[in-house]
Amino acid sequence: MPPTDDSLPDPLAGVVLPPPVDVTTECGEAAPRYGASGPEQRLRLDAVGELIAALPALVGFFPQRSLVVAVLGPEAALAGVAEIRSVVRFDLEPGEGRVAEAAARYAACTVNIATTSQSRDVLAVMVDDRLVTPAVSEATAGFSGTRLMSRVVRCFEREGLRVGGAWATRGIAAGMPWWNLSGSPRVGKLPDPAASAVALANVLEGRAILPSRDELVALLEPDEELRANVAARIGSVATRARTGFVRALRCGDVLGYRRRALEGVLQQIAAMESGTIPDAEEIAAALVTLRERAVRDALFGLAVGDHADAAERLWMRLARACTGPDRADPATLVAYSAYVRGDGPFAGIALEVALRADPTHAMAVLLDTALRAGMRPSHLRKLARSGYDTAACLGVDLGPMRR
Secondary structure: OOOOOOEOOHHHOEEEOOOEEEEOOOOOEEOOOOOOOOHHHEEEOOEHHHHHHOHHHHHOEOOOOEEEEEEEOOOOOOOOOOOEEEEEEEEOOOOOOOHHHHHHHHHHHHHHHHHHOOOOEEEEEEEOOOEOOOOOOOOOOOEOOHHHHHHHHHHHHHOOOEEEEEEEEOOOOOOOEEEEOOOOOOEEEOOOHHHOHHHHHHHHOOOOOEOOHHHHHHOOOOOHHHHHHHHHHHHHHHHHHHHHHHHHHHHOOHHHHHHHHHHHHHHHHHHHHOOOOOOHHHHHHHHHHHOOHHHHHHHHHHHHEOOHHHHHHHHHHHHHOOOHHHHHHHHHHHHHHHHHOOOHHHHHHHHHHHHHHOOOOHHHHHHHHHHHOOOOHHHHHHHHHHHHHHHHHOOOOOOOEOO
8 A cells, every 4th residue: 555645845835825827728727826925925835635625715616627837936836935926727637648639738837937927937737537546457448647647747847847746636636646757656535625724715705616617608698588689789870879989080089979988887897896797788888898999908907906806897797798790709708717816727718708708819829928928917017007097198097096
């Protein structure tokens, strides 16, 4: 029987909260939480079980049939210190004939994110209900994960990455067994994920840990009844908007037209904060307003202000209420808001929605590229500042920047 040694190697004892990357099919999924790396946020995760139990809090949901890779900071070789820079989740593909292809893709994606983090050290965890524990014959059912992980490790090493540890578990829940997939055989049992230090930090900051990725996807699922009601109105709303713009153009008041359009969206956000849900006519008006590039660009500034939460709720409702290219703008605003607050998985889902609606949407393409590269939210604050500047040019003050 393998020894039940939970301890991580000493160089990986101290851990800092990481950023998110969720890159599901083509690349992987970046986990959330791009927190600051000050000493007050350093957590001691001294056991493999504690590290695995913290994954739902790091990813934002309980990973299933996933390979989760933690990219460590450049100082990972220092005794007693390891900073998790990014956590990347991949859909696990154990099928025969696809191992080499999957492993190569995992490595290619991870090395891009590791390069952004200026690091070469990673940890890997498989979470899959099809896995069999070392005590069970692989011929019975499922797969051991050893073959896939050994291929993954070789691909990672070929890309210049150093794998400090590789483990597996059938699911993340209190008492579930874990075992290692490299080095001397070791096994252990997981503590309660809800009691992990990272989970507690999320609760204190008001961040929910969802049961699965599907819960995130559902937040942007189309509302067919609302879609139909909006579709019945958006044509007439767009006609009135065009008439108003032509009138403003003739009067030399295009700036005023755009200012009033921006103020109209801000009024809807204020209504959301007071608990009022916009109806189909108001949603149609907001969607038409987002077609005004200057107004849409100004609204990116809200992601770092006092009204960020209400604004994100409005963008989500707009994205669920329309079809075609109009869906790309609110979905991109959702993505940026999620990205800035450190929720990489939800940002990635919103960007999938945006790019399906409009594959050429320049801002969605830019954010998708940044997310897949593991770029930190702080590097994207220029977009919010640009939004503030655009709003100021329109004569609108978006208030103080908070995030």
